[in-house]
Amino acid sequence: MPDQNKAPLAEAVEKHHQAGFISFHMPGHKGCAEQYPHAEQLLGQAVFDSDLTELAGLDALHAPAGVIQEAEQLAADLFGAERSWFLVNGTTSGIVAALAAAGNADGVILAERACHSSVTSGFVLSGATPYYLEEQYDEEAGIMAGVSTETLEYAFANCSGVQAVVLTHPSYYGTYSDLRGIVRIAHAHGVPVIVDEAHGAQLMFTGQGIPSAMECGADIAIQSTHKMLGSLTQTAMLHLQGSLIDARRLQHCINMVTSTSPSYPLMISLDSTRKRMAAEGRQVWDANRRRAEQAEQAIRRIPGMRCTTGFRGADGSVRSIEKSRLLIDALPLGLSGTELEAILREQFRIEAEFSDSMRVILLLGSGTSDEHMARLIQALESISAGRAADGSSGREAALRKSAGELFRLPVYVEITPRDAVTAPLEILHPEEAEGAVSAADVAVYPPGIPVLRPGERITRDILDYILRAKEAGLSVHGLIESESGFLLATAQDRQKAMIWNGYF
Ligand SMILES: Cc1ncc(COP(=O)(O)O)c(C=O)c1O
Numbered sequence: 089m090p091d092q093n094k095a096p097l098a099e100a101v102e103k104h105h106q107a108g109f110i111s112f113h114m115p116g117h118k119g120c121a122e123q124y125p126h127a128e129q130l131l132g133q134a135v136f137d138s139d140l141t142e143l144a145g146l147d148a149l150h151a152p153a154g155v156i157q158e159a160e161q162l163a164a165d166l167f168g169a170e171r172s173w174f175l176v177n178g179t180t181s182g183i184v185a186a187l188a189a190a191g192n193a194d195g196v197i198l199a200e201r202a203c204h205s206s207v208t209s210g211f212v213l214s215g216a217t218p219y220y221l222e223e224q225y226d227e228e229a230g231i232m233a234g235v236s237t238e239t240l241e242y243a244f245a246n247c248s249g250v251q252a253v254v255l256t257h258p259s260y261y262g263t264y265s266d267l268r269g270i271v272r273i274a275h276a277h278g279v280p281v282i283v284d285e286a287h288g289a290q291l292m293f294t295g296q297g298i299p300s301a302m303e304c305g306a307d308i309a310i311q312s313t314h315k316m317l318g319s320l321t322q323t324a325m326l327h328l329q330g331s332l333i334d335a336r337r338l339q340h341c342i343n344m345v346t347s348t349s350p351s352y353p354l355m356i357s358l359d360s361t362r363k364r365m366a367a368e369g370r371q372v373w374d375a376n377r378r379r380a381e382q383a384e385q386a387i388r389r390i391p392g393m394r395c396t397t398g399f400r401g402a403d404g405s406v407r408s409i410e411k412s413r414l415l416i417d418a419l420p421l422g423l424s425g426t427e428l429e430a431i432l433r434e435q436f437r438i439e440a441e442f443s444d445s446m447r448v449i450l451l452l453g454s455g456t457s458d459e460h461m462a463r464l465i466q467a468l469e470s471i472s473a474g475r476a477a478d479g480s481s482g483r484e485a486a487l488r489k490s491a492g493e494l495f496r497l498p499v500y501v502e503i504t505p506r507d508a509v510t511a512p513l514e515i516l517h518p519e520e521a522e523g524a525v526s527a528a529d530v531a532v533y534p535p536g537i538p539v540l541r542p543g544e545r546i547t548r549d550i551l552d553y554i555l556r557a558k559e560a561g562l563s564v565h566g567l568i569e570s571e572s573g574f575l576l577a578t579a580q581d582r583q584k585a586m587i588w589n590g591y592f
Contacts, residue, residue, distance in 0.1 A: 090165045092366035096158040097359040100145055101138050101352055114141050114349070140352045149174065149350040150343045159359040166366050167292065168302040169309070169327030171335060173342055174358045176350045179286040180206040182310035182326040184213055185341035186282045187254065189333055190308075191216035193506070195251035198243050201499065202232050202537045204284055205529050207254055211505040212542070213344075219247050220499055224402040226263075230446045230491045231415075234265030236402035240273050250277065256284040257301055257309075258291075260442070260449065262410035263399050267304040280307035280332035289325070290316045290412050290454075293369035294377055298410055307332050316412060317365055318454035319357040364454070373412070376452045379461045380411040386465045387414075390472045392421035396447065416468070417447035419484040421475045426534065428471070436467035444534040445487045494537060497553060500545035503579065508542035511579035515568060518555065521546045524578040530566035532557040540566070546576060 111118040121128035121136040128136075140146060147154035156174065164172035175182050187210025191197045199207050201220040211218050221243055224233040235255065244250060253274045258264040267283070274281045283301035285291070289311035291300040301309035309327045313319040326342065328335060365372070387395040396415040401407045409415060418428045425443035432438040432448065441451045450464065502525045503511075513527055523545065530540040532554065539550055557564055558574065568575040 090162050092162060092166060092363065094158075094162065095356075095359045095363045096155040096162070097147075097352075098356045098363075100147075100155040101140060101356055104140065104143065104145060105137050113143065115139055135353050138353050138356055141349060146352070149176070149346065149355065150348065156355065159355075159362070162366075163325055163358070163362045164327065166362055167289075167309075167311075167325070167327050168300065168329075170329045172328070173326040173339075174355050175310075175324040175326055175342070175346070176322060176354045177324075177346060178314070178322050179284065179310045179312040179324045180204075180209075181342070181345040182324055183207055183254075183282070183284055184210045184345050185338065186308045186310060186326065186333075187211060187216065187252065188213040188341040188344070189338040190214070190252035190280055190282060192251070193504070195249040196247050197252045197254060198240070198247070198250060199254040200235055200256055202259070202495075203254060203256060204286065205531070205538060207284070208505055208529055208538070208541050210254075212509050213341075213506075215504065215506045216251060217504050218501055218541075218543075219243055219250075220501070221253075223495065224400075225492055225495045226400045227488075227492065229396050229399045230488050231261045231263055231396070231399055232259060232495060233263050233399050234259070234402040235270065237266055237269040237273055239402070240270055244273065244277055244279075250279050252280050252282055254282045254284065256286075257304075258288050258298065258410040260287060261399075261415060262287075262413050263401075264298060264407070264410065265402055267301060267306065268299065269403075271305040275305070275332075278332070280330070282306070282308045283310070285309045286312040286315060286324070287412075288316075288410070289313050290369075290373050290376075291410070293365065293373040294411065295370065295374060296377060296408065296411055298408075302327055302329060305330075308338075313358055313361055316451070316453050317361050319361040320354050322351075323354045323358045323361075325358065361454075372454050376456055377411045379456065379458065380414060380452060383414055383461055383465060387416060387468060390465075390468050392472045392475065393418055393468050394420070412452050413441070414450045414452075414464075415447050416450065418468075418471065418475075419446065419487060421472065422483055423471075423475070424483075424487050431471055432467060436463070436470075438464060438467055442534060442536070444491055446491045491535075493553060494532070494535065494539055497539065497549050498547070500547065501543055502545050503543045505542040508579040514578045514580040515575045516578050517573070517575060518551050521576045521578060522548055522551060524576070527577040527579045528566045530554065530564065530576070533563045533565065536565075538566070542579070546578065 121133040142148045147156035183206040191214035193215030197216045221235045226233040283306040314323045384395045425447040429443035429448045440448045526540040529538045531538040
């Protein structure tokens with residue numbers, strides 16, 4: 089029985105430090121924090137002491153065979169995987185590696201349309217062709233509600249050469265699909281399921297009845313341990329089970345996107361977070377669920393404030409939002425999500441995770457306290473008291489419409505993301521770009537979900553959406569700003585278009 093009270097990597101680094109070595113190896117700071125007073129003040133001597141490299145007894149992340157392997161195996165044991173990898177460049181790197189391990193230029197990968205931009209990078213590295221799975225949009229809640237099993241069946245019936253399915257579980261908004269049903273269908277076709285569980289490392293501890301990706305039988309789950317569980321930013325874990333993905337190929341792909349000088353402080357934080365979650369995960373996440381439920385009740389009593397707690401899933405059933413987050417809106421007070429977020433930040437020193445036109449999303453984590461929750465509720469009460477409900481239902485309707493607009497835009501994949509990013513670039517003004525093929529991810533913030541990905545046709549509707557966002561002062565990533573306005577990066581070589589059309 090693995091001993092979850094151990095933290096093999098953290099203990100090995102501690103032992104190395106206590107042995108009193110002097111350093112003639114990298115890194116160059118040699119543990120002398122006092123030479124960098126600013127960093128010493130902010131990070132402390134201890135970070136410099138543990139910022140080691142792959143020394144004897146400290147193993148190697150690219151070919152783990154010692155304390156890193158032991159630490160990863162303890163993580164696999166806790167999270168229900170056969171094998172786990174520590175990642176030092178976020179879920180981002182795990183997704184890219186997973187797609188590269190599962191797919192190649194001969195096949196198709198089915199992906200949820202609202203997937204993270206790292207999925208695009210995975211398409212580029214693998215060379216696979218994307219087929220986007222249509223997601224349900226819950227008009228009433230104003231959020232994406234996942235992919236239905238019928239949509240997946242349809243995709244399998246209409247695509248040949250499917251190499252993997254990629255899904256997000258749960259989404260930023262705490263919505264999710266019937267992952268068990270999706271895994272069952274994919275496995276019936278002999279196809280692996282890769283789950284972007286960046287927001288779901290807590291699922292197995294919360295007791296909310298939302299199964300984790302590993303519990304649903306997914307082949308790969310990649311979790312941003314840093315987002316919810318408490319390890320340092322940039323850290324994540326990739327979990328693997330089953331035989332549909334070759335572990336050796338996966339190791340190779342992870343190595344391709346990982347520094348050969350991985351940070352020991354980051355890896356130690358993964359090891360010690362796993363240890364804490366093994367010991368206290370259920371308590372920590374039970375407490376957070378209780379906090380979220382109490383906050384939902386309190387918010388319901390605040391005039392003009394609302395909390396979205398449920399959504400209509402892709403299969404039509406009503407489900408609870410994953411309770412490690414709060415989705416709060418003040419639309420009855422005439423405030424958009426972005427405005428509410430700004431008030432919380434500027435007047436109450438409360439930083440939310442993000443906002444869209446309708447609402448603010450606040451994340452709870454392993455460090456959330458009752459005091460944090462009390463301050464939030466007080467702030468919302470105070471905002472409400474200072475503003476009368478203005479009955480601006482016209483504004484609410486407009487904000488709701490704009491929240492759903494992105495998801496109504498049709499997508500036309502013309503060439504593969506790899507062909508699009510490797511084709512010669514042509515930089516075009518918006519008026520010339522209609523009909524051209526994008527060479528870049530273009531995303532309006534909020535919500536930050538790409539409206540264009542490399543290889544997709546730039547349509548009039550998409551250009552209008554971008555223009556309206558610019559006029560509204562929203563930030564649009566992926567454009568080239570110039571004195572005469574913005575420009576779009578397009579793939580010049582249109583010859584390749586539709587060469588893989590036979591897939592559909
Ligand atoms: C759904 C989703 N997937 C993946 C990522 C990437 O995670 P990381 O920041 O750990 O690289 C994010 C980051 O925000 C995300 O929201």
